[in-house]
Amino acid sequence: MLREGSLDYPTLVGKSIASTQVLWERTLAFPGVVEFYARLPGQTITDIGRRGKFLMILLSLDTLLLHLRMSGDVRVEAQEMPIALHDRLLVNFDDGLRLVFNDTRKFGRVWLVGDAREILGNLGPEPFDDELTPLEFYRRLHTTRRQLKPLLLDQSFLAGLGNIYTDESLHLAHLHPLTPANEVSPDQAERLLGAIHQILEDGIRHNGASIDWVDRGGGFQNYFRVYDRAGEPCPECGSSIQRMVVGQRGTHFCPTCQPLT
DNA sequence: CACGAGACCTGTTCGC
DNA sequence: TGCGAACAGGTCTCGT
Numbered sequence: 001m002l003r004e005g006s007l008d009y010p011t012l013v014g015k016s017i018a019s020t021q022v023l024w025e026r027t028l029a030f031p032g033v034v035e036f037y038a039r040l041p042g043q044t045i046t047d048i049g050r051r052g053k054f055l056m057i058l059l060s061l062d063t064l065l066l067h068l069r070m071s072g073d074v075r076v077e078a079q080e081m082p083i084a085l086h087d088r089l090l091v092n093f094d095d096g097l098r099l100v101f102n103d104t105r106k107f108g109r110v111w112l113v114g115d116a117r118e119i120l121g122n123l124g125p126e127p128f129d130d131e132l133t134p135l136e137f138y139r140r141l142h143t144t145r146r147q148l149k150p151l152l153l154d155q156s157f158l159a160g161l162g163n164i165y166t167d168e169s170l171h172l173a174h175l176h177p178l179t180p181a182n183e184v185s186p187d188q189a190e191r192l193l194g195a196i197h198q199i200l201e202d203g204i205r206h207n208g209a210s211i212d213w214v215d216r217g218g219g220f221q222n223y224f225r226v227y228d229r230a231g232e233p234c235p236e237c238g239s240s241i242q243r244m245v246v247g248q249r250g251t252h253f254c255p256t257c258q259p260l261t
Numbered sequence: 262c263a264c265g266a267g268a269c270c271t272g273t274t275c276g277c
Numbered sequence: 278t279g280c281g282a283a284c285a286g287g288t289c290t291c292g293t
Contacts, residue, residue: 026269026270070270070271071270071271071272086271103270104270104271104272105269105270105271105272106269106270106271107269107270107271144262144263145262145263146262146263146264150263150264212272212273212274213271213272213273247264247265248265248266248267
């Protein structure tokens with residue numbers, strides 16, 4: 001994970017791009033390789049940001065957007081380093097360093113656009129946006145009868161939650177994954193928003209989760225309440241955690257703490 | 262509008 | 278031991 005300005009990485013702000021190299025063409029979602037190669041060199045990084053699951057690298061003219069999807073990762077290293085297995089795209093700076101986009105499963109994507117809203121425009125609100133009050137969250141839930149699990153995964157409803165964080169949040173809020181959104185009470189909506197906040201904070205504090213060979217250094221997997229714990233006791237009541245498939249996604253919940261009423 | 266299936270990919274794990 | 282199937286943090290497209 002990119003920790004801008006931390007001890008792990010030198011700050012990227014101010015760096016000038018000298019060249020770029022696309023090693024797996026489909027990683028580049030927009031524009032085509034020819035235009036990407038022509039447009040990126042000469043631009044300087046002015047700021048770093050995030051919106052939903054997108055990393056934003058703001059440049060003097062354009063914005064570079066990165067989405068890690070399932071197995072993507074970003075690192076900064078000297079250009080003399082050998083190309084690693086599954087490196088998909090390189091951005092070389094004029095100071096000898098480079099930013100590397102590595103992605104085993106090739107699901108990750110990179111965009112270079114003049115206006116980031118072209119790509120980010122359909123995203124829902126940030127979970128920590130001050131304007132997303134419990135009441136506003138309740139109102140949004142009541143605009144649909146979709147089940148909570150797939151709804152929370154829908155980035156146009158709420159930006160940033162993935163499969164792990166959705167299961168963990170629903171368990172902490174004591175809400176069944178199949179609950180129709182428009183049947184959630186104001187109290188339950190407030191509890192769910194609070195749970196989402198707490199789970200995200202926990203995940204961030206532990207630098208995210210490491211599963212299988214996708215290890216970005218995080219330890220959140222040691223604190224999962226229900227995710228990937230089917231058959232194990234619920235941390236709250238001891239009931240056996242259940243696994244089911246909802247919208248083709250593995251879904252983990254406690255049948256006692258999260259009853260479907 | 263809402264949902265399910267299939268596609269895109271590689272690597273690990275599990276069952277036989 | 279070997280081999281194929283199932284499965285995995287995400288998202289898009291298509292058909293019903």
